[in-house]
Structures are given as C-alpha cells and as structure tokens.
Amino acid sequence: MRVLAAMSGGVDSAVAAARAVDAGHDVVGVHLALSTAPGALRTGSRGCCSREDAGDARRAADVLGIPFYVWDFADRFKDDVIDEFVAAYAAGQTPNPCLTCNEKIKFSALSERAVALGFDAVATGHYARLDNGELRRAVDEDKDQSYVLAVLTPQQLSRAMFPIGDTPKDQIRAEAAARQLSVANKPDSHDICFIPTGDTRAFLGATIGVRPGKVVDADSGAELGDHEGVHGFTIGQRKGLGIDAPAADGKPRYVTEIDPDSGTVTVGSSEHLQVWTIVARRAIWTSGTTPTEPFEAMVQVRAHGGLALADVEPLDGDGTDGVEGPAFRIRLRSPLTGVARGQAAVLYRPDAEAGDLVLGSGRIAVTGSVPGELATSAGK
Known part of the structure; x- marks a missing residue:
C-alpha cells in the first residue's frame, strides 16, 4: 500500500512511520504546518507544531530513507480547530481541541488530500488499535488515545493506520533509540499546541475580550x-x-x-457536581450502523478518567431532548463529576473480554443531576 505517514516531530509518529516502512509499504512522510507563526520555537515540551518539530520530523524521515514534505494546513486549522475552540468556550462549553483536530484535520482534510494523491492510508502515532475496522483501546492504557479518535467515522477509520497501538510507550522509546532516531528521548508534547504558554485563560481573554x-x-x-x-x-x-x-x-x-x-x-x-444523565449530540457509530434499541455501555467523558457503566438509548434528534440530529441519552449507573458540555461522551463495550472496543461517541449537550431524569435546557 501507499501510506502517508503524518510525522509530528515526536517519537511516536517517527516509530509509526518506521513500522509502516518495515511492513513493506510505500511510505511518504508529511509534517503539518498548523501554526500561523511558523517561525515560532516550542516552549519546553509543549506543543507539536513548531519549526523545531518540523526539523525533527525531517531528520527522522531521512533516517528512514523516505520522502518528506511539509504541508501548510494553518488556515484550515485556524478555521476548524482554533476558532471552534474559542467559540465553544465563549458559549460556556469545554471543548477538546485534540479531538477536533483528529476529526477535521488529520482524518478529514489530510486524509482527503492523501486519497486524492493516490495514497491508500494515513499512518499516525496515536495510541489506539484497529481490529477489522473496529477501534480499540491501546495496549498501554496510560497512553490510550481511543477517546480522542472515537469521533472518526467508519470511512475515516478504513483509511487509518495506528502502528504503535500494540506497544507500551517505554518500548516505543527503546525502539526509536535502536533505530537511531534522534527523537527517542524527546519529551512528550502536552497541553494545547496552539497555546504554547499553557495559559488558556490568558489566550481566551485576549481573543474573546x-x-x-x-x-x-x-x-x-x-x-x-x-x-x-x-x-x-x-x-x-x-x-x-x-x-x-x-x-x-x-x-x-x-x-x-x-x-x-x-x-x-x-x-x-x-x-452539586454529580451528574446522572447525559444527552450527547453529533452521534457517530463506529460500526456504521445506528442502534435501534437501548443497550449497556461503559461511558467515558474525559480523555483520561470519567468512566462509568450506563444504559444508552439512541435518539432521533427531533429536538425534544435539547438536541437535533443523531444523538443518544445516557443514564449512568453511578454518578460522574466534572462532566462538561462540549466534551465527548465515548461508549465502550461493557464486558471484560471486549471492553476496549469503541462503540461510538457524541458531544455532551445536556446533563442532569437527578437519576433517570434530564435537564430541559442546555445547562445542568
């Protein structure tokens, strides 16, 4: 297969590209320039979009002996990720920009361009697994990123590759060192890549006023x-x-x-933080088939944590529950706290044998604090 390897400049994407090469694929590396100030240098270990990161990605591609390009997605990133992030906070929500970036940039804009250029798949360094088209948690539970990938449609997943999801992070670093990749000991990026200072409140204050x-x-x-x-x-x-x-x-x-x-x-x-019921909009079903009957699932409401068993009911999204379009209602068996509108509610299989299987996702729109009952407005 012809594989486009998205290389952020970190150790995970470098090893993912290397494994795609080892698998015999025709691999081309690409770094996404997402910053509107491409000359900016990274601060500490924050971010993943700086000039230094592009240089690290290029050096990794040279070691692997694959072609390498930098594609400018800065305008698309601003429109689809940064502007949506700001608008969500202004509306009292708590968005997850990594989730939006996966949905609209890496597996939409990038994937579409890759297909147009004749590539069969896009490989990334995400910690998740694909099994016959089904999205599953990574082996390394501490690094698992299935939560931020659960917004992908079956079609997008069919063009995705996650080569490192079956390996713990410490082994990925050891593999990178053995391959003589200079990023083997590079610190992980954290926080929000377009807020390199880490001060989200200051960024939003300057943007919103x-x-x-x-x-x-x-x-x-x-x-x-x-x-x-x-x-x-x-x-x-x-x-x-x-x-x-x-x-x-x-x-x-x-x-x-x-x-x-x-x-x-x-x-x-x-x-007062306890939430017992949730309505999620923009429902995406990983199997491609919308459930017609209520079912049991494990629900995760934050990228790391916020997990509980629940009963899930698909909704027709006619507006009666405060949302329109594909949606679902969640009745938790035990309450969760810190459930914020704008975050994702990701559904996993509830059984121990296949509890790492993603069933679907939706954006939290309505929460309720009484067991079995829902709020009638967009707030709690």
Missing part, C-alpha cells in the same frame, strides 16, 4: 464575586474562582454551572 459577569452560590443564589468572562471557567474547576470568603461549611467550592447568556458562573460543593 472582557465580558463581565457574576459568581453566585448554588444553594442561596448569593453573589460571591465578579469575573471577566465565562471563558475563564470550566465545570469542576476549583481554583481561580475569584471568591474571597470561604464557604460557610468550610468545604471547597467548584464551578457547577455556566450560563453564557447571563454571564453567570455558579459554584457549589462537590455534591
């Missing part, structure tokens, strides 16, 4: 403080609430609700 609002108590409704915009908060946040006085009971306060229309941020105890 000041939109003052009130911080109020969940029980009494009393005003506890002021803020400069709901974009500075996310569900479950404990620090940086701008509250001077401690709670009457001395317990920590957390962000429990965000209302972008009124600019109100509600804070309360950990008990």
Whole structure:
C-alpha cells in the first residue's frame, strides 16, 4: 500500500512511520504546518507544531530513507480547530481541541488530500488499535488515545493506520533509540499546541475580550464575586474562582454551572457536581450502523478518567431532548463529576473480554443531576 505517514516531530509518529516502512509499504512522510507563526520555537515540551518539530520530523524521515514534505494546513486549522475552540468556550462549553483536530484535520482534510494523491492510508502515532475496522483501546492504557479518535467515522477509520497501538510507550522509546532516531528521548508534547504558554485563560481573554459577569452560590443564589468572562471557567474547576470568603461549611467550592447568556458562573460543593444523565449530540457509530434499541455501555467523558457503566438509548434528534440530529441519552449507573458540555461522551463495550472496543461517541449537550431524569435546557 501507499501510506502517508503524518510525522509530528515526536517519537511516536517517527516509530509509526518506521513500522509502516518495515511492513513493506510505500511510505511518504508529511509534517503539518498548523501554526500561523511558523517561525515560532516550542516552549519546553509543549506543543507539536513548531519549526523545531518540523526539523525533527525531517531528520527522522531521512533516517528512514523516505520522502518528506511539509504541508501548510494553518488556515484550515485556524478555521476548524482554533476558532471552534474559542467559540465553544465563549458559549460556556469545554471543548477538546485534540479531538477536533483528529476529526477535521488529520482524518478529514489530510486524509482527503492523501486519497486524492493516490495514497491508500494515513499512518499516525496515536495510541489506539484497529481490529477489522473496529477501534480499540491501546495496549498501554496510560497512553490510550481511543477517546480522542472515537469521533472518526467508519470511512475515516478504513483509511487509518495506528502502528504503535500494540506497544507500551517505554518500548516505543527503546525502539526509536535502536533505530537511531534522534527523537527517542524527546519529551512528550502536552497541553494545547496552539497555546504554547499553557495559559488558556490568558489566550481566551485576549481573543474573546472582557465580558463581565457574576459568581453566585448554588444553594442561596448569593453573589460571591465578579469575573471577566465565562471563558475563564470550566465545570469542576476549583481554583481561580475569584471568591474571597470561604464557604460557610468550610468545604471547597467548584464551578457547577455556566450560563453564557447571563454571564453567570455558579459554584457549589462537590455534591452539586454529580451528574446522572447525559444527552450527547453529533452521534457517530463506529460500526456504521445506528442502534435501534437501548443497550449497556461503559461511558467515558474525559480523555483520561470519567468512566462509568450506563444504559444508552439512541435518539432521533427531533429536538425534544435539547438536541437535533443523531444523538443518544445516557443514564449512568453511578454518578460522574466534572462532566462538561462540549466534551465527548465515548461508549465502550461493557464486558471484560471486549471492553476496549469503541462503540461510538457524541458531544455532551445536556446533563442532569437527578437519576433517570434530564435537564430541559442546555445547562445542568
């Protein structure tokens, strides 16, 4: 097969490309230039889109003896990932930009160009596995990225390759060193690649601007403080609430609700964070077939953590549950906390034998705090 290897400049994508070569494929390496300031250097180990990363990717391709190109996707990345990220925070949501990048850049824009140029598949360094077209968790559970890949359609998965998903990370580094790849000990990228400082609140503040609002108590409704915009908060946040006085009971306060229309941020105890029901929109079924009956699944609501057994009901998306289009309702068997609108709800097989199998995903739109009941608005 002709394989396009997406090379970020890190150790994972370099080994993924090397394994594609070993498998006998005709491999071409490509680095995606996603930054609108391509001359920027990386800061510490943050990000994956800098000039240094492009150089690291090129050197890895040279060692592997494969052609290498840099493709400029900066405009598409800004429109589809950065702008959506900003708009979601402005709407009181908590988006996952890595998930959006996979959905709209790496396995949509990049894959489409690859197919147009005659490639059969796109190989990446994601920690996940494909088994007969079905998406599964990686062997290394600590590095598993199936959560951020669960937004891919069956067609997109059919053109994807994840060569390192069957190997623990420490063995990937050892393999890179044995192959004399200079990125063998390169630190992992972390945080958000287009916010190299790691200060998300400052980035959003400079982008969205000041939109003052009130911080109020969940029980009494009393005003506890002021803020400069709901974009500075996310569900479950404990620090940086701008509250001077401690709670009457001395317990920590957390962000429990965000209302972008009124600019109100509600804070309360950990008990207020409990979510029992979820409606997710933009449903994607990994098998390509929409379920018609309720079923049991393990639900994950964050990239790392937030896992619970649940009953899932497919919805026709007629708007009665606060969403339109393909959707599903989740009734949790035990409550989860820190469930934020805009994040993904990813469904896995519930049994121990095949519990690593992804069934589908959707974006969290509505949450409810009463077992078996749902909120009737976009908020909690």
